[in-house]
Amino acid sequence: MDSRKKILDQIKANKPQPLPSPAEERFDARYADLAETFGEMVNTAGGVAVLTSTWSDIKSHLFATFGQLTNRATTIPFLADWADFSLNVSDPHELEMINVAVIEADFGVAENGAVWVSEKHLTHRVLPFIAQYLAVVIPKHALVDTMHDAYERVNIQDTGWGCFIAGPSKTADIEQSLVIGAHGARGLTVFLLDEQPNPAL
Amino acid sequence: MKPTELDHAGASEVFNQDEPYVNWHDETLWFVRQKRDKAAFKLPEWEALRERASQIKSYGLSHMDELLEEFERNAIRNGIQVHWAADAAEHNQIVLELLRKHQITHMVKSKSMLTEECHLNEYLTGNGIEVIDTDLGERIVQLRQEPPSHIVLPAIHLKKKDIGDLFHEHLGTEAGATDPQYLTEAARQHLREKFLTRRAALTGVNFAIAETGGFVVCTNEGNADMGAHLADVHIASMGFEKIIPKAKDLGVFLRLLARSATGQSVTTYSSHFQRPRQDRDSKPQEMHIIIVDNGRSTQLGRADFRNSLKCIRCGACMNTCPVYRRSGGHSYHNAVAGPIGSILAPNLDMRKHADLPFASTLCGSCSNVCPVKIDIHDQLYKWRQVLAKEGHVPASKNMGMKVMTTVLSRPRFYQWSGKVGRAVMRALPATVSNSLNPWYKQREMPQPPTESFREWYLRNRKK
Incomplete structure (x- = not known):
């Protein structure tokens, strides 16, 4: 408690004259075609964007792309028959085996290809990181232009944890050579869903 | 390369012994700077x-x-x-x-x-x-x-x-x-x-x-x-x-x-x-x-330097810095290197980091790329004043400054010194073109002109 008081006292003594809050200013970047820009930015970030899908398209895509892999997990009821790995575990370490996970996200950001993933759609926070490959489904209409719009849309206090994810895990720490798949997902597919979010099973 | 006890100039000299390596380091960081430009200009x-x-x-x-x-x-x-x-x-x-x-x-x-x-x-x-x-x-x-x-x-x-x-x-x-x-x-x-x-x-x-x-x-x-x-x-x-x-x-x-x-x-x-x-x-x-x-609350009290606390640690000032690119991060002997490190470090320990504000050409590129607009190069310049006042500048640099002050504050003496200097450089180039003169490192000294601008001006003014 001593240090707390000491630090705050010294800050009070040393801080400059109080300034008013900076004037509100809007940065309105508007993209002509949100989905197209979003898709380009997902690709730039090293991911794959599938711009128009129905649930059955997604399921066929997943079977075609990841059908040969085992340990497929999903939080989405409609895809339950595609998955072979149950997320019904209490210890997140058990997810280490997962080869591919498919999850939902609230929305995407066109300027950088990021999707907002939060606890609301997850059984475990580590799922999007520990799975070898990740796929995310967002409603096609749920795209915003910029990060300013993103923070108007999301209330970060509604969730215990949330993350903007743009593309797969990557590093360029060895001579600036881009390598995909550092610690998190080795690949990211984003599906833009063009129908009802919760179809009857 | 291990962390070193050398000062920035000394460590840079070691870093610069391998010319192809320094060129590679320089270009690699400049490449990152260019990527920054492309993203920013969009x-x-x-x-x-x-x-x-x-x-x-x-x-x-x-x-x-x-x-x-x-x-x-x-x-x-x-x-x-x-x-x-x-x-x-x-x-x-x-x-x-x-x-x-x-x-x-x-x-x-x-x-x-x-x-x-x-x-x-x-x-x-x-x-x-x-x-x-x-x-x-x-x-x-x-x-x-x-x-x-x-x-x-x-x-x-x-x-x-x-x-x-x-x-x-x-x-x-x-x-x-x-x-x-x-x-x-x-x-x-x-x-x-x-x-x-x-x-x-x-x-x-x-x-x-x-x-x-x-x-x-x-x-x-x-x-x-x-x-x-x-x-x-x-x-x-x-x-x-x-x-x-x-x-x-x-x-x-x-x-x-x-x-x-x-x-x-x-x-x-x-x-x-x-x-x-x-x-x-x-x-x-x-x-x-x-x-x-x-030390941050102390820095907050230094009106000239408190803006350094705005830093969001993006590293752009390092990638653009002509000194950082050619001297490497370790030469700054501080957790944060480069221009921003050089204005943060003296706050923690002036004596230990007195060399860092001098590790700059004051070109201002750091301030121009800084995403939170810290006046980095101005602060580097201001740290130099503080360090000299507090006695943390090497005696040789202090002495040199004093000599320059004497010369520059006396116009007649200045004109005479220039004349003598030019004559000596012409007659005995070895007095400046030798390894004791730091300006001679990595470059030839220029031919001294036969007259100063002032002499030329006085001669041509009436024409």
């Missing part, structure tokens, strides 16, 4: 964003105590435990006590320049705790037992062959292998085992939000998240200047950070920690945040 509102970010940080500095208290209140409400550390030693003790309380002897850590500043790893290792840095670049320099040479690109000074040799020795990769894909895969396997077995994870903090009591950690690799979401205890360390007032301010800062750092439009992961994790059937995770001063 946004018409870029300059307005920088101005806005700078204003938010100015507001933050002037309300720092209130924002920290607001943050603390909200963080506690969220179930996060808040600690305050007046200096590096106290920060390190808090970390050690938390680990001991849980009988944890092994910890993973994601990138935190603050823990470099506090020398946390050495302290914990000395107390029987094993710390594994999980950012690839940081793991590389940790295995080499040297500090990072760049705050964003810790291993930017190394060639892939150095890393191949290192991984062959420590991770058992094939001898002579240099493929970045292969080496990164080896590190992934090596570190995944650490993530899965460590019960404590320490992360840095990019932004702490007063309004919400949460904090944001940005990585490209996902290592902060892998560590934190698997650990029983998550410790986040932050310098108090990481505070921002509102969640919506993140819109401004996240647009600027990665574009300035690497030219990406955003980092792969911008992770918002709001409350500790609650796994089913188990105790909630413990989440701790340590708010560190370590």
Whole structure:
């Protein structure tokens, strides 16, 4: 408690004259075609964007792309028959085996290809990181232009944890050579869903 | 290259012995600067964003105590435990006590320049705790037992062959292998085992939000998240200047950070920690945040230098700096190198870092790329004045300045000295073209002109 008081006292003594809050200013970047820009930015970030899908398209895509892999997990009821790995575990370490996970996200950001993933759609926070490959489904209409719009849309206090994810895990720490798949997902597919979010099973 | 006792100029001289290597280092960093430019120029509102970010940080500095208290209140409400550390030693003790309380002897850590500043790893290792840095670049320099040479690109000074040799020795990769894909895969396997077995994870903090009591950690690799979401205890360390007032301010800062750092439009992961994790059937995770001063409140009181506390650690000033690019991060003998490090370090220890404000050409490129518009080159210049006044400038430099003052303040003496100087240089070039004259290093001295401009002007004025 001593240090707390000491630090705050010294800050009070040393801080400059109080300034008013900076004037509100809007940065309105508007993209002509949100989905197209979003898709380009997902690709730039090293991911794959599938711009128009129905649930059955997604399921066929997943079977075609990841059908040969085992340990497929999903939080989405409609895809339950595609998955072979149950997320019904209490210890997140058990997810280490997962080869591919498919999850939902609230929305995407066109300027950088990021999707907002939060606890609301997850059984475990580590799922999007520990799975070898990740796929995310967002409603096609749920795209915003910029990060300013993103923070108007999301209330970060509604969730215990949330993350903007743009593309797969990557590093360029060895001579600036881009390598995909550092610690998190080795690949990211984003599906833009063009129908009802919760179809009857 | 090991960290060195040499001053910046001395260490730069060593760095410059291998010319092709220096050229490579220079070009590599310039390439990153160019990527930054491309990303910045795509946004018409870029300059307005920088101005806005700078204003938010100015507001933050002037309300720092209130924002920290607001943050603390909200963080506690969220179930996060808040600690305050007046200096590096106290920060390190808090970390050690938390680990001991849980009988944890092994910890993973994601990138935190603050823990470099506090020398946390050495302290914990000395107390029987094993710390594994999980950012690839940081793991590389940790295995080499040297500090990072760049705050964003810790291993930017190394060639892939150095890393191949290192991984062959420590991770058992094939001898002579240099493929970045292969080496990164080896590190992934090596570190995944650490993530899965460590019960404590320490992360840095990019932004702490007063309004919400949460904090944001940005990585490209996902290592902060892998560590934190698997650990029983998550410790986040932050310098108090990481505070921002509102969640919506993140819109401004996240647009600027990665574009300035690497030219990406955003980092792969911008992770918002709001409350500790609650796994089913188990105790909630413990989440701790340590708010560190370590000289920052002193810097806040230095009107000329307080803006350095706006820094969001993007590294753009290093990538653009002609001195950094040609001298390497280790020559700055400080956790944060480059222009920003050179204005932060003297605040911590003027005597030890007196050389750093002189490690600059004052060209101003750093200030021009800074996403929060810190007047870095002006501060470098101002530090020089402070250091000279406080007696931290080498005697030879002080003496030289005094001689120059005498000469320049007496016009007749100045004219006479110029004449003598030109005559001597013409008659006996060896008096200046020798290794005792620092201006002669790496360059030929120019032919002295036959007359000064003043002489020419006097002769031609009437015509």
